[in-house]
Amino acid sequence: MKRKIIIVSVIILVCVAGLMKLYVNKKQIDADSAPRISKVSVPVFVETVKESKLDNSFSVNGTFDPAREIAIISQTQGKIVSLNFNNGDFVKEGQILASCDLELLEAQKDLANANLDKCTNDLKKFREMLQTKAATQQQIDELQLALYNAQASYVTVTKQIEYSIIKAPFSGYITGKHIEKGSMIMPGTPVAEMMDISTMKFNAGIAESDLAKISNNQDVKVVADIYEGFTYAGKIKNIGMKADDSRRFPVEIEVRNNVSKPIRSGMFGMAYFTSEGTHNAISIPRTALVGSIKDPAVYIVENDKARKKPIKVGSASEKSIEVIEGLKAGDKVVISGQINLDDNTPVAISNEKAQ
Secondary structure, three states: OHHHHHHHHHHHHHHHHHHHHHHHHHHHHHHHHOOOOOOOOEEEEEEEOOOEEEEOOEEEEEEEEEEEEEEEEOOOOEEEEEEOOOOOOEEOOOOEEEEEOOHHHHHHHHHHHHHHHHHHHHHHHHHHHHHOOOOOHHHHHHHHHHHHHHHHHHHHHHHHHHHHEEEOOOOEEEEEEOOOOOOEEOOOOEEEEEEEEEEEEEEEEEEHHHHHHOOOOOEEEEEEOOOOOOEEEEEEEEEOOOOOOOOEEEEEEEEEOOOOOOOOOOOEEEEEEOOOOEEEEEEEEHHHOEOOOOOOEEEEEEOOEEEEEEOEEEEEOOOEEEEEEOOOOOOEEEEEOHHHOOOOOEEEEEEEEEO
16 A cells, blocks of 8 residues: 555656646747847937928929820721731821721712712602692601601711721820731720820829919929930929828829930929928938838937837928928937837937938
8 A cells, every 4th residue: 555655656746747847848938939129229320300491392203194195996897908007106197097998888888879869859859849739748758757867877887987997096106006907896996006295294293281382384394314404394284182092182294295305104203393482391311211102101219219100291302301290300310220120129329410
């Protein structure tokens, strides 16, 4: 009996020792896998924010689009027997791009014309007979209806012939070719795509704070990134009534293209708006921005730690951004080193500039 008690006691001690070992191991694993808070300070460069007088003139970036761009769609059916354009060609307004087989339509037009002449002559003859009571008003009404039908048939076939000869609606470049000689087309078949780049549209987004500084038909200087130092004359044609997701209002500027330095669709550029006077505001280097203009934020340094702060931006240029909300004078804004930062990361200021 005593032997059994000893054996049971030993087993219990072994089990307790094993459980204690597992518990200690688990605590060690949890400690190893727990996120470590770095005590190493990340070096950053900062600038001290201050309010200053800024010129009311401002600039925004944007993209160029053609003033006119359309898809040419077939309005008839038939077989393409003549094709006079290729992708990239410049065509003039009214130039014939393609034509369908017209033999059947021409025959239908001749028949419709003959029927129209007959109905016209019959109606004239019966009207004369009506004066001598040799015809009735009912016959006149029936002939009048027949004449209307003949006229409609003639107009219809004439339009079909007109639609079978596909012409350029304006002067411009072919940017898409969707048919070949011998193709069968139906109403709604895409034929070609065209754009007119003699006049371009510069599309940009204007901050709410700058809306009061611009108006329709205002002259604007526009530059294309590809032609440094060359200026195009622009004029504001449309100011949007609704802001986009980044709380910027779309503005469309008409820009006359230049033959020697042609702007192409999709190019980037900058528009410069001139406005008199100044205003007090805070501006920060563009390099301080975290994210994008749509969801702007910056890091500021407080108590040797980086704090991420959302901001509301106004005018923007290539080097600086106006801050409407989110910062105050005296804040230390990180302008370099943000790639290594998270909220509450310890930082060490390597260099500080007074803005």
